[in-house]
Amino acid sequence: MATRIEHDAFGPVEIPADRYWGAQTQRALGVFDIGHERFPVGLVRTLGLQKMAAARANLRCGVLPAELATSIVSAASELSRGLFDQHFPLTVWQTGSGTQTNMNANEVIANRANGLLGQPLGTKSPVHPNDHVNASQSSNDSFPTVMHVVTALELERRLKPALAFLRDAWAERAVAFADVLKIARTHLMDAVPMTLGQAFDAFARQVGHGVDRIDATMPRLLSLPQGGTAAGTGLNAPPGFDTFFCEEISALTGLAFTPNPSKFEGMGAHDALVEVSGALNVIATSLVKMANDLRLLGSGPRCGLGELALPDDGLTSSIMPGKRNPTIAEVLVQASLQVMGNHFTVTMANASSNFELNVAKPLLIHNLLQSIELLSDGCSVFAERMVRGIGIHERQLAANVDNSLMLATALNTEIGYEKVAQITRTALAQGIGTRAACIQLGHLSGEDYDRLADPWRMAVGPSPTRARPHPDAAAPSLPVDGPR
Template sequence: MSDDSRIEHDAYGEAAIPAGRYWGAQTARALDIFTLGAERFPAGLIHAFGLQKLAAARANRRLGVLAPDLSEAIERAAHEVAQGAFDDHFPLSVWQTGSGTQTNMNANEVIANRANEHLGSPLGSRSPVHPNDHANRSQSSNDTFPTVMHLATALALRDDLHPALSLLADALAEKAEAFADVVKIGRTHLMDAVPMTVGQAFDAFARQVALGRERLEAVTPRLYRLPQGGTAVGSGLNAPAGFDAVFCQEISALTGLAFTPNLSKFEGMGGHDALVEVSGALNVVAVSLTKIANDLRFLGSGPRCGLGELVVPHDGLTSSIMPGKRNPTIAEVVLQIAFQVMGNHGTVTAAGASGNFELNVAKPVLIHNLLQSIRLLSDGCRLFAERFVSGLEVDRERLDGNVAGALLVATVLNPVLGYDRVAQITETALREDVTPREACLKLGFLEAAEYDRLVDPVRMARPNG
């Protein structure tokens, strides 16, 4: 053994552990076996493990199956993990056993070693706190890892994504109000349609984002049902009666979220439908963001040879060859985030379908992709709101010119002249490159004053007041 490592022993032999590292033999072996990929679980999952182990220790103490002195040491160590003090001591790859057993054991070993240190014992002593007998008391990886998946997801939604979606919805709503009086020509099939306001377009965007939040909130009751207490297969073997309820009381107190026991631990461990449902709602948000980002960058295309109705804020970035070129870089980032989330949903869907009898065996890849989607959407929505949407302006001169020359403002004359005569107006205007007003007067269908009274783009944008 070198001076920079120690030897730990468990039921399966010895393992060399780098000095100063709090993991143990199981983690060391997993590091040696799972040498693929650079992907690691995000800190949020590790912190959720700290909360889970803390709640489990408290529940075990309350139920009389864990001595108070051992419980207090475990709780203290688990709290430190939850606070991020031991993030560097969770080195394992996402690519591991489908139950997430290695990361659960990583948590047990780190917490046991730290608890023993608090009690005056050296790292690797496995006494008086044992990683399996005490840190993992009344638990199995099979119910612990999915519980942590739910915890990490619920916390990330509450603390990150919901605030970010609200920020973006508010930014879009502010633009809807600011541009409420700006008339533009709507487009269907990418072609000119009838008048509307710029504010109405932004109101639709804001509503899409708000509905995305509603969809995520609708999943919450199912996300808050935890399988903890099912232990190995869902039956609760080796867990004291009532452990699931007491655990949920403790984790709810720690997080401020209303977690409850899953009435069927078998369902909560063999399937992860609630997490797939969350991913589905995230996928809808990604679809909405794609629509919004594309509309905004197309409406801001130009400035001379595109639609040019919106003025995109300058972020200080430009082309490597074309001096002064301004690109919608942030909108393009949002699109790429959306594409990643859509792809992640495909992975989550396949992983969710990988429940075999009493255990889903694709938990690590499922939660890795789900948490990445939440993080990307959270960061993307904030960036989109603060650095793009908030700086958007309208080119009123361009919009006024578009409205003045728009052919299909004549649609409002359908009840007066009939569809066929209005079609003559638009065809004549297009063929002779004149306004529909000029075409209507030339065809003798209306007098100028009557046309101007009937064809009012502002009123057309709000026909019902």
């Protein structure tokens, strides 16, 4: 393999001839030989945006001459568009400030900028990775700035649209099944009637609240520490650099970034990112609840609850021919559990900050971005391949409603709790419906029972425009005494 020689403060370094990284990146490859986890390309490309904004801010401050600033912006723009993804070989496991990945970006951009100016790889002239690409910056403020920017972009461009898609899918199913009665279950036991539409509307609202929680984190997320340089004091950064930087990065991304008035807060801790992770953790718990509810309601098809008809994913068992499993729900649960675990790691990474610098930045942002990716992909797949295709088993739903002992709950205000308890005990003991038990005990006539214990009124209240559907094929598993 052909190589070239570059020099840094510690001497010569041999680098593959066609690679755009430089001496510091090559040294890091030999030092941090741990694991294989790499940053997602979104973070690498956001480094390109950050270096573009910094070069433009430096030009406005008079720190860089126009020719160098222009070449740096051009090279960084190519990086932001993914042209140099393969030139970022380092794993997440590196210095806790993200210094090596920041230097990786500086070196790639400097080499490309020099190439645009007619110079070969490794010359460091006229564009130097530290003096020019990293001008007015430190890894200590640049890397957390990138963490904020990439998180905001991933939330706005990936997760929020995926959540909106899932929310709308649930809302559509809620409307479609607004007139479908089912039995609510509390403590996993039969409760009073409700509609399937009500259950699905609750899911839609959970997802909608997830979007709201993300939006609530944005004011802190859009506040950037860029300009704090080494420790938060702004040493070697010209006046106005932080303001110009935020104007430039806002123009590049379309998001309203602002300078953090306390660079010390923005560099010494990453509370805003933990706040985002907390919102993701809530969303993950919501998704597990939804997925597990579907798994249970669709269980069967003959020996479970069997109320929902879940879409067929075309997969089956390795030993039981034709067996269908709720695989989409299962994979969403697994992804959501990973997000919950990531939140613990993000929490501990932030809690491990010392003095003026958090030194678990790579770990923190790696886990946070993985959470956003898993939730984005998981919500989209769940909405498209599960929620939008949910059907119902009408006969099973109707049978469960007819057989519920808790229909008698509606009689409480008419005959009192004790008599209703007697009705449910009798019905359960004799294997009959609560209507038959009520008449047998002499508490109410059949006509009065039907008037009071109407499942529709119990679920949605008086509604003269609604008529209770009762499929001809409905077949209760317990006997009832005549038509309802």
